[in-house]
Amino acid sequence: YLPDTGPRVRVNQVGYLPGGPKNATVVTEATDPLPWQLRSAAGTVVASGTSAPRGVDAASGQNVQTVDFSAVKTPGTGYTLVVDGETSHPFDISGAVYDRLRADSLQFFYAQRSGTPIDGDLIGAAYARPAGHLGVAPNQGDTDVPCQPGVCDYRLDVRGGWYDAGDHGKYVVNGGIATYQLLNAFERTKTAETADGGAALGDATLRVPERGNQVPDILDEARWELEFLLRMQVPAGQPLAGMAHHKIHDRAWTGLPLAPQDDPQPRELHPPSTAATLNLAAVGAQCARLYARYDAAFAQRCRDAAKTAYAAAKAHPAIYASVTDGTGGGAYEDDKVADEFYWAAVELFLTTGDKAYLADLTASPLHTADVFDAGGAFGWQSVAALGRLDLATVPSTLPATEKAKVRASVTAAADRYLDAARAQAYGLPLPGTAGAYVWGSNSNIVNNAVVLGTAFDLTRDARYRDGAVQAADYLLGRNALNMSYVTGWGEQNAHNQHSRIFAHQLDPALPNPPAGSLAGGANAGIQDPYAAQLLAGCAPMFCYVDDINSYSTNEIAINWNSALAWLASFLADQGDA
Ligand code: 9MR
Numbered sequence: 001y002l003p004d005t006g007p008r009v010r011v012n013q014v015g016y017l018p019g020g021p022k023n024a025t026v027v028t029e030a031t032d033p034l035p036w037q038l039r040s041a042a043g044t045v046v047a048s049g050t051s052a053p054r055g056v057d058a059a060s061g062q063n064v065q066t067v068d069f070s071a072v073k074t075p076g077t078g079y080t081l082v083v084d085g086e087t088s089h090p091f092d093i094s095g096a097v098y099d100r101l102r103a104d105s106l107q108f109f110y111a112q113r114s115g116t117p118i119d120g121d122l123i124g125a126a127y128a129r130p131a132g133h134l135g136v137a138p139n140q141g142d143t144d145v146p147c148q149p150g151v152c153d154y155r156l157d158v159r160g161g162w163y164d165a166g167d168h169g170k171y172v173v174n175g176g177i178a179t180y181q182l183l184n185a186f187e188r189t190k191t192a193e194t195a196d197g198g199a200a201l202g203d204a205t206l207r208v209p210e211r212g213n214q215v216p217d218i219l220d221e222a223r224w225e226l227e228f229l230l231r232m233q234v235p236a237g238q239p240l241a242g243m244a245h246h247k248i249h250d251r252a253w254t255g256l257p258l259a260p261q262d263d264p265q266p267r268e269l270h271p272p273s274t275a276a277t278l279n280l281a282a283v284g285a286q287c288a289r290l291y292a293r294y295d296a297a298f299a300q301r302c303r304d305a306a307k308t309a310y311a312a313a314k315a316h317p318a319i320y321a322s323v324t325d326g327t328g329g330g331a332y333e334d335d336k337v338a339d340e341f342y343w344a345a346v347e348l349f350l351t352t353g354d355k356a357y358l359a360d361l362t363a364s365p366l367h368t369a370d371v372f373d374a375g376g377a378f379g380w381q382s383v384a385a386l387g388r389l390d391l392a393t394v395p396s397t398l399p400a401t402e403k404a405k406v407r408a409s410v411t412a413a414a415d416r417y418l419d420a421a422r423a424q425a426y427g428l429p430l431p432g433t434a435g436a437y438v439w440g441s442n443s444n445i446v447n448n449a450v451v452l453g454t455a456f457d458l459t460r461d462a463r464y465r466d467g468a469v470q471a472a473d474y475l476l477g478r479n480a481l482n483m484s485y486v487t488g489w490g491e492q493n494a495h496n497q498h499s500r501i502f503a504h505q506l507d508p509a510l511p512n513p514p515a516g517s518l519a520g521g522a523n524a525g526i527q528d529p530y531a532a533q534l535l536a537g538c539a540p541m542f543c544y545v546d547d548i549n550s551y552s553t554n555e556i557a558i559n560w561n562s563a564l565a566w567l568a569s570f571l572a573d574q575g576d577a
Contacts, residue, residue, distance in 0.1 A: 003545075005480070005481055009024055009067075010426070013489075013490030013491050014476045015092030015094050020465070022069045023069075023070070024066065025065070027062045028063060030084060033052065035049075035083075036051055037082045041079065049067070051065040052065055052066050058432035058433065075093050077094070098472070098571035099572045101489065102572040106206055106565045108513075109182070109224070110207065110208050112558060114160060122207040132260020133168070133261075142159045147271075148269065156269060158170070166557075167254075167330070168249065172232050175225050176283050178225065179225045181450075181562035182218055182221060183219075186216060192393065194574075201218050202216050206218065219291060233245075233305055240272050242312030244273070244276040246276040247329060249330075250265035257506050260501065270325060271319070272316075273320060274337045278309070278344040284309060287306075288302040288303035306351075310348055318337070320333070320335040339384035341364060346361050347390065349396065350391070353396070370413070375436060378451075379447065388410065389450070411461075411464075413451050414467070421471075426478055426480065428445050434524035435524075437523060440523075442518055443520070443563045449472070452465070452468040453465070453567065457570075469571065471567065477490045477491075486515075486517070486518055486564070487516065494519040496554065497554050499555070516561070518556070519544075519553075520552070521553065531552055
């Protein structure tokens with residue numbers, strides 16, 4: 001199966017920043033350099049040159065050449081690139097390319113909210129729906145949820161939060177990284193001199209019910225999840241008090257489509273885990289420092305919960321979520337929690353300045369380890385990098401020599417991601433091997449771009465910013481499939497992602513995912529039956545299909561959109577570069 005991939009000239013179908021890198025990839029039989037022309041919307045040739053042969057690209061199996069037209073800096077709309085008799089999709093050169101993506105990618109979270117009606121006046125009538133999982137029939141939760149048999153004998157009100165992805169589950173570890181990335185995108189605007197997004201991430205920048213409440217909307221959105229995460233903590237007086245339940249979801253898997261308010265399945269709390277508890281500690285600590293000036297009482301609740309969680313995790317350091325606990329919801333298994341311990345200690349140190357947390361983080365073997373995986377990326381299961389990035393950027397009493405080492409580790413990782421990007425004919429910061437194209441590969445690419453963006457914030461070295469731009473180019477169309485993985489962005493974009501809510505492909509009365517929703521991306525493991533039969537034998541970058549059935553290549557997820565939101569916010573700030 002080889003899909004029609006349109007014109008053989010692959011560009012960022014949305015656009016390029018005037019001062020940024022401008023690269024394209026051409027699929028061709030030719031092995032000698034080819035002439036290229038950049039044309040204005042009116043058809044005038046505004047620049048020309050010759051392409052660079054790259055041979056056969058490992059990730060796609062295609063013979064390709066690359067075009068670099070970075071020298072063109074004149075803003076305009078409707079440019080096309082013509083090479084080898086083929087005309088690319090049109091694109092802009094504009095400093096505003098990423099401005100709306102910053103808001104769209106964050107708007108996704110409102111559409112994923114659980115336990116509240118979704119207001120069509122805010123995000124479009126097609127997205128309006130009643131509150132889900134508030135115990136109104138046929139729903140059975142989430143206001144009074146029992147544990148799985150034998151796990152506990154209390155019930156918890158765990159309403160709210162975001163639905164994780166295309167399912168109706170709510171998972172503390174994935175909520176943790178997603179919340180971290182939203183909070184970090186906000187905190188960056190306060191700490192990075194290279195950010196000019198303070199206003200762009202302020203109040204009334206998102207279409208959320210809380211707009212106009214004098215609190216930056218991104219914090220309002222993150223709080224929706226934080227309140228849920230706090231509810232997942234085991235109450236005082238109970239066994240394992242202070243720990244966090246790993247997850248809450250349906251007893252059995254449900255089919256598609258299924259609106260949240262129509263889900264009849266019993267909801268169940270799964271056992272507490274050390275990983276979930278440390279996620280609560282880490283984001284609780286972030287919450288405590290970032291909300292203090294907006295809501296002191298909430299910040300204090302977060303601080304208390306974070307400290308309690310951290311102590312509970314130390315008392316129960318090896319309670320692991322099992323890979324076999326995957327009925328009715330994802331497993332989110334994790335039996336290595338040294339990284340969660342490190343991340344939580346960092347966040348608590350940054351918030352409290354307490355020497356005990358500093359001692360814990362410096363004693364961690366991960367403190368001096370390379371926490372940035374050159375072959376993959378950080379993610380929900382591998383979170384030491386989250387702590388490292390914050391230790392490098394958030395003002396603290398960390399001794400200067402230590403801080404220099406921490407920062408050097410970030411730029412060293414960024415250097416490796418630049419090497420990886422240079423080796424790719426499609427320019428993305430990911431190695432070309434099948435092993436790099438895993439479930440949610442798009443989030444790995446974006447997370448590596450987050451490291452690049454942070455390295456730019458730390459150094460102002462434009463090479464790092466350019467690497468981050470190239471990751472966005474890949475997402476928005478410069479790839480083997482010639483498609484944008486962000487709904488509503490680019491000529492040819494993913495819009496049939498796996499979702500029980502936005503299941504337009506199955507029921508035309510339902511909407512597609514909202515603009516700004518990121519698809520999981522190419523997954524060489526093709527781990528769902530639909531992709532497995534359709535894509536068997538695929539080259540890594542081709543292991544993707546924009547079909548609602550393919551949950552292992554084409555799901556929406558909060559941890560992917562949080563990465564996109566961070567990157568879009570960073571890039572929007574570079575518009576004048
Ligand atoms: O993102 C998760 C990925 O890293 C795992 O390989 C995969 C299989 O365990 O699960 C992914 O997470 C899914 C979760 O288990 C259930 N909700 C949807 C998530 C995104 O596909």
